[in-house]
Amino acid sequence: MQRLIYLSAALLSGLLLLSPPNASAQEAGRKVTGTVYEQGKENKTPLAGAVIAAMNNSAGTQTAADGHFELSVPDSVRQLVISYTGFKNDTITISGSPLEIVLAQPRSLQEIVVRDRMKSTEIGMLGAMKTEKIGARELLKAACCNLSESFETTPSVDVAFTDAISGYKQIQMLGLAGPYTVITRENIPEVRGLAAVTGLTFTPGTWIEGMQLSKGTGSVVNGYETVAGQINVELHKPFEEEKAWLNLYQSTQGRTEANLVYNHKFNDKLSSNLMLHAKSQWEKVDQNNDGFLDQPLGNQFGILNRWFYMGKNGLEIQGGVKASFMDNRGGQWGYEKGMEQVPGNPWGFQQKTNRVEGWAKIGKVWTDKPWKSVGLQLSGLYHQQDAQYGTREYDGTERSFYSNLIYQSIIGNTNHVIKGGASFLLDNYDETFVSNQYTRNEVVPGVFAEYAWSHLTKWNVVAGLRADYHNMYGTFVTPRLHIRYAPFTNTSFRASAGRAQRTANIFAESIGYMASNRQFIIVNPQPDKAYGLNPEVAWNFGLNATQKFKLNYRSGAFSVDYYYTYFQNQVVTDLENMHQVRFYNLDGQSFAHSFQAQLDYEPIRKLDVRIAYRWYDVKTTYDGVLKERPLVAANRAFINIGYETKNDWKFDYTFNWVGTKRIPSVEHANDMAETQSPSYIQMNAQISKTFRNNLEIYVGGENLTNYMQHDLILGASNPYGDNFDASMVWGPAMGRNVYVGLRYKIK
Structure with missing residues (x-):
């Protein structure tokens, strides 16, 4: 176990010391800078979040809020590919720096209709942490009278009576009792302390718009108490x-x-x-x-x-x-x-x-x-x-x-x-x-x-x-x-x-x-x-x-x-x-x-x-x-x-x-x-x-x-x-x- 702890600490320390791309040894070569714009009727507008990728190379980055980017590429790279949702991809030759890139909008196409249903529970694909997003439609599948009764259709959470007298229910995640799960109201701690068990009854299900459920340790921004997971x-x-x-x-x-x-x-x-x-x-x-x-x-x-x-x-x-x-x-x-x-x-x-x-x-x-x-x-x-x-x-x-x-x-x-x-x-x-x-x-x-x-x-x-x-x-x-x-x-x-x-x-x-x-x-x-x-x-x-x-x-x-x-x-x-x-x-x-x-x-x-x-x-x-x-x-x-x-x-x-x-x-x-x-x-x-x-x-x-x-x-x-x-x-x-x-x- 000590080896696991030392290994995770060492890995964490290394990641915290990561430098931006222009400082790492593997990016030795040349730095390319520039700005990506959208061509408007009167003037150009910077595009934030456009993807800049080196042709036939793994180097890449995204533009900042002002459309600016910096990218270190090997000397062998001669072209960049620029992409942005709703615009034509563009391939340009690196002829100098800084570059000024203007993306053109695609030609109008015939209207098509794409139908899809938003799921009542979705697993996010983009974040570093796995998060189950439980929506209002999921909560309406049951009576959902209070927070402890809101997980009837969620297999990640077990719910059981604490005893045969009081009527209180307690949740479990990862096989651990409810107090090991941090429960927050819009990222502010709520169910804890003397209400670690009974506090679940104080939030009616009808008040809830949705929940985010994540297992394991969460972000340090939300504190140090998360053992089994977090329910927001x-x-x-x-x-x-x-x-x-x-x-x-x-x-x-x-x-x-x-x-x-x-x-x-x-x-x-x-x-x-x-x-x-x-x-x-x-x-x-x-x-x-x-x-x-x-x-x-x-x-x-x-x-x-x-x-x-x-x-x-x-x-x-x-x-x-x-x-x-x-x-x-x-x-x-x-x-x-x-x-x-x-x-x-x-x-x-x-x-x-x-x-x-x-x-x-x-x-x-x-x-x-x-x-x-x-x-x-x-x-x-x-x-x-x-x-x-x-x-x-x-x-x-x-x-x-x-x-x-x-x-x-x-x-x-x-x-x-x-x-x-x-x-x-x-x-x-x-x-x-x-x-x-x-x-x-x-x-x-x-x-x-x-x-x-x-x-x-x-x-x-x-x-x-x-x-x-x-x-x-x-x-x-x-x-x-x-x-x-x-x-x-x-x-x-x-x-x-x-x-x-x-x-x-x-x-x-x-x-x-x-x-x-x-x-x-x-x-x-x-x-x-x-x-x-x-x-x-x-x-x-x-x-x-x-x-x-x-x-x-x-x-x-x-x-x-x-x-x-x-x-x-x-x-x-x-x-x-x-x-x-x-x-x-x-x-x-x-x-x-x-x-x-x-x-x-x-x-x-x-x-x-x-x-x-x-x-x-x-x-x-x-x-x-x-x-x-x-x-x-x-x-x-x-x-x-x-x-x-x-x-x-x-x-x-x-x-x-x-x-x-x-x-x-x-x-x-x-x-x-x-x-x-x-x-x-x-x-x-x-x-x-x-x-x-x-x-x-x-x-x-x-x-x-x-x-x-x-x-x-x-x-x-x-x-x-x-x-x-x-x-x-x-x-x-x-x-x-x-x-x-x-x-x-x-x-």
């Missing part, structure tokens, strides 16, 4: 075509939701939108007849308002405020809020959360130099929650502030882009768990630099380095590297490597295990550290390939990727003793191998098929023994089929096969003796119809096979006993659910 959420913009968008939802399990997005454009510079969300779980449901509610009763309300200002001089300002309020109660059927938690009374769960966030983004783009910009991101939040699981209480308050200053420019031309800046993070936590108080301040200033090199459309390299100082853990350095090679137009190979570091919030990230009578133990805590534990440090290495194709005049894409995550240190959450949850620093190996293959194809017009297979090998050392990570399926198969008719009917069907999972030791529990869960199948479907008045009606079903985990809650008959545990959830915690809803747009 884009909210609806106020200058969209729709004036307002209303969504209503009702399920047979007693869940009612209403969402509203209202956009208003005051003028060409100023616009704003208002987003509202209300949810009520009002019906008691116990589909497996164990005496516990399958999901808690309660209400949730959210409001978001933001403003955009776009000046003519390239100045852009955005600011917003978001508030979320949630009040839930659950547990045994007869539990009422405020009941004393003592043997003989119903066991209960209740949680109340208040969360307020504010943010601003200020950016300046030079209109005469569009490759030059500076931006400032600011964000602050207040998060307060009070929770009770039976006799166990957990209260927490978080106050956070984040700022990120980013400057971007070029070196010579747009083939060489640089970014640099500084960030500052302040987290204040005050938690109380079973009468024990845990208070800490984390202060992390940092600086970063990133260099991006591109060669025509074939090569992209992004190398980044950041240094941060943590008031508890000292100075640490984060290198990141991303490489893309595209030998052909529709073929891309990518590789990535990088380091990540994060502070584990052990109680908030293990909130599901509070739905048990396990004792929480921190092993050998050290003073002046978060919970007495070291930070988590991981290295991630990835390879992926994407091939787009045409078959029978229909487009398709095939992608395959492999990622390896290796932990230098990890805060191990040990569940091997059924009466304890133990936290300690890693002593041994911890790693995750992830492989996925995915095929997207349109066999007939408007019929989209997505097939995927995913394999994980995730292991951690528990008390000196290397074991599979519990409750993680090694295998999963996935099929999604979507069809649209000419008269605006839409049909969507999703099939999931989930393989077996290791269940931690339960040898003393009478309710369950297996050490491996069974594999199972889940099916979801939805039908929708759009009418001419912009009204859409949808009806759907989740878990259509009605498959549920047997013995969902261990010791359910005696919830105050030692063997009570509602956290060992390996399968569906709820049965079949049918829902109906409507979406209405006002343009």
Whole structure:
């Protein structure tokens, strides 16, 4: 492993020291300079981004914003080929320097019509990082009530209940729990800290315009915490075509939701939108007849308002405020809020959360130099929650502030882009768990630099380095590297490597295990550290390939990727003793191998098929023994089929096969003796119809096979006993659910 780390560091250092083309030894010969223009009616206009290539040689470059280029070529090169989309290619003889090249527009041709459908999910082919762009059409394939429920048709993300009491869902990427994935709102961190698990419920799906999903380490510009990947959420913009968008939802399990997005454009510079969300779980449901509610009763309300200002001089300002309020109660059927938690009374769960966030983004783009910009991101939040699981209480308050200053420019031309800046993070936590108080301040200033090199459309390299100082853990350095090679137009190979570091919030990230009578133990805590534990440090290495194709005049894409995550240190959450949850620093190996293959194809017009297979090998050392990570399926198969008719009917069907999972030791529990869960199948479907008045009606079903985990809650008959545990959830915690809803747009 040390060799891998030294090799990646050496490679990164070499790339950061790359000189522009006119300085490398292989380009010894002569330098050719010039400017490329477009011939207008009255004068010539410089062309930015025109491709200049040496005839019969690999040397090439692109013009800058002012049309200027510099290119070093061997003495043997006599001609250059100049190309630009929409213009005739031109071949010129190098007769001197500087050159003045004027491209002619092609003659008018007869009109032709090329038809193609924008896919609901696209894999980008040009960037150095593989990014899945999940659009609004993909999100509408399911009810998509909140962010945790937005990945039903995305095979790269697993979603599972944290426990059988609270109703919270947690995502997994690369076989790692949700907190290892950085979730941002338009590139500002959002779901983290005390909301690392519960925060997914605070963003309604109706508010989301689209998402970008990338695996592995991301850009150093976005911080140092990315281990498994990043999910960036884009909210609806106020200058969209729709004036307002209303969504209503009702399920047979007693869940009612209403969402509203209202956009208003005051003028060409100023616009704003208002987003509202209300949810009520009002019906008691116990589909497996164990005496516990399958999901808690309660209400949730959210409001978001933001403003955009776009000046003519390239100045852009955005600011917003978001508030979320949630009040839930659950547990045994007869539990009422405020009941004393003592043997003989119903066991209960209740949680109340208040969360307020504010943010601003200020950016300046030079209109005469569009490759030059500076931006400032600011964000602050207040998060307060009070929770009770039976006799166990957990209260927490978080106050956070984040700022990120980013400057971007070029070196010579747009083939060489640089970014640099500084960030500052302040987290204040005050938690109380079973009468024990845990208070800490984390202060992390940092600086970063990133260099991006591109060669025509074939090569992209992004190398980044950041240094941060943590008031508890000292100075640490984060290198990141991303490489893309595209030998052909529709073929891309990518590789990535990088380091990540994060502070584990052990109680908030293990909130599901509070739905048990396990004792929480921190092993050998050290003073002046978060919970007495070291930070988590991981290295991630990835390879992926994407091939787009045409078959029978229909487009398709095939992608395959492999990622390896290796932990230098990890805060191990040990569940091997059924009466304890133990936290300690890693002593041994911890790693995750992830492989996925995915095929997207349109066999007939408007019929989209997505097939995927995913394999994980995730292991951690528990008390000196290397074991599979519990409750993680090694295998999963996935099929999604979507069809649209000419008269605006839409049909969507999703099939999931989930393989077996290791269940931690339960040898003393009478309710369950297996050490491996069974594999199972889940099916979801939805039908929708759009009418001419912009009204859409949808009806759907989740878990259509009605498959549920047997013995969902261990010791359910005696919830105050030692063997009570509602956290060992390996399968569906709820049965079949049918829902109906409507979406209405006002343009």
